Each structure stands twice: as structure tokens, then as C-alpha cells.
Amino acid sequence: MAADGKRKTTGALGIVLALALTVVIAGGVVYGAYAAASAQPGPARETAAAAAQDLTLSVFAAPAVQTGEAPSPAPIPSEDAAENEYNYKEVLYDEDGLLVARIVGKRWSGYIAVIDDPMRVQVSVCPVFSPDMRGYSVAEHAENSGAVLAINGGGFEDPGGAGKGAMPIGNVVANGELLWGGYSSTVGMDGSGQLHVGEFYGGQCVEMGLQWALAYGPTLVENGEIRPGLDALYVEPRTAVGQRADGAVIFVVLQGRQPAVLGVSRQKLAEIMVEYGAVNAGNLDGGASSDMYFNGEYVNVCNTSGGPRGIPTAVVVMPAQ
Secondary structure, three states, rough: HHHHHHHHHHHHHHHHHHHHHHHHHHHHHHHHHHHHHHOOHHHHHHHHHHHHHHHHHHOOOOOOOOOOOOOOOOOOOOOOOOOOOOOOOOOEEEEEEEEEEEEOOOOOEEEEEOOOHHHHHEEEEEOOOOOOOOOEEEHHHHHHOOEEEEOOOOOOOHHOOOOOOEEEEEOOOEEEEEEOOOOOEEEEEEEEEEEEEEEEHHHHHHHHEEEEEEEEEEEEEEOOOOOOOOOOOOEEEEEEEEEOOOEEEEEEEEOOOOOOOOOHHHHHHHHHHHHHEEEEEEEOHHHHHHOOEOOOOOOOOOOOOOOOOOOOEEEEEEEOO
């Protein structure tokens, strides 16, 4: 039995040594070929270098933008739709086609802006998207763009709540140009003043002719119907943008994280948007970022102890022409 065990051990060792020798010889052949090509001036060496460069490019090339057939747009808002009477708690301003008011419900409160001319609505963006740069506050977005009113915009990277606020998440379109892309829940406006909501690739935003677009989500209201499956429990400060049937754009910024006003769920936010006439609406970034800035001051209570946050994008209202 001992002799048999010894022969088995010796045989296994021989196989291992043979495999190791094969690897060494193969490595020598590859190295020799590489050395020979490297030693030769002219075409042989250039071909080897070019092959290596092509391999690097093929491995690290940026993926192509994924596009598909643009979804059917929502119905164009009716020009002759009658304006309803809405329950505004306190009207702060109502001139030049812009209304700003305080709104209050059961265990929630906040502010609404109604912009009669949808073409006055644009987006403001930071000059550079970078994790190392600080984003603009809502006030800075308003002042730098010359807007009369501004609210916080799309989502952004915020690891551990300590992000600097200059790296957006998802699609960002400004002045008809795609600045940042990625499949995401998106709200944006085309050149005719129609608001689009849904889940789009960046390429689809371009195909639809969106002049501005931001991402966060989810879609709240689509073609007059509240999106099914919205969260009904998790309450936070919220910001949303929507459009009424008469074409007017509405901003809603709701307060929260306060003893008397905790905030609302996404389901409740959608219900509030419908209550104030929205036929299409999308959820923007919320929480500590929710702010409305008008006429040189914040009209809502800032939700962070460190003051207004830096953010990469904002939705703004330009002065009436």
C-alpha cells in the first residue's frame, strides 16, 4: 500500500511540473514575440502599438446613448379651458400673469406659484457639474439667471447627506441642449410650451424637442390621472412642477420636518397637484432641498440648520415680456 501511495504522489508531482514548464515556455514565446516586434523599427513596432491602443479604446469607450421611439406626447393643453376657483389660503402676489400664494391642508402647508405663460419657465444650471464643486442655492440660481421666482430642481448626488450639490442625477436639458443624460423619470417642456412627464433616455428628450428637462421622480400625474403605486406613507418636504389644462404651469413647494408640519407622501403630493388643476406633473427633489425664492427672499422655511443647500439645477420663472 505504501509503494502504491508513493507512485501516486510522484505521478501527481510530475503532472504539476509538466504544466508549470508549459506555462513558462508559452510565456517565453509571447515575450519573445513582443520583444522582437518592439525591437524592430518601423511598421512591426507601430502595428503592435496600434493594436494595444485599439484594445484600450475598445475597453474604455463610453457607451452609446440609448434612444428609442419617443412616447406619444400628452394632449396639448386646451386654450379655451375655463379657469377654476382654487382654494388659496393667502395670495402673496398676483400680477403680470404670475400668482404666488400660500396653501394649507390637513397636516400640510406650503406655497404655490401659477405661471400663465409656460414659455416664461426655464431651468438654471451650475456652470460645472462636478462632485468637487458647490452647487448654487435657489436664490443664487434666481439671481444669476435674472429670474423673478425659482424653486429647487432635479435630483443630485448626495452621499451621506454631505454632497456639495453640483452633480445631477438623470437628464438635464437647458436651452434645448442635453447637458446630462441617463434613463430617468423626467419632467420637461417642449418648444410649444407643453409639459411632458415620463421615463425617458436623454436621446428621447432631444427627439421630443424638449427645451428644458430635469429628472428625479416619480411621475405624479399623467394625462389627468394620478400614477398608480405611489408611496402613501413616507412624508417629507416636497417640490413638484405641473401643468394645467389651460397651459398654465404650477409649482408646489410643501414644508416639512417641523413639529406641526411633517410633510406629505408622494401620493398626497399627486392629489394636491390634481386639486390645483394639474393634468401632468412630476416630482422634483425634496427634503432639505425644497425651497421657493420670490421677490428677493425665501417664502418658505428652510429645512436645514446650515441654510439653503447648494443644488445643480433649479426651475425658474423669467420676467414677463
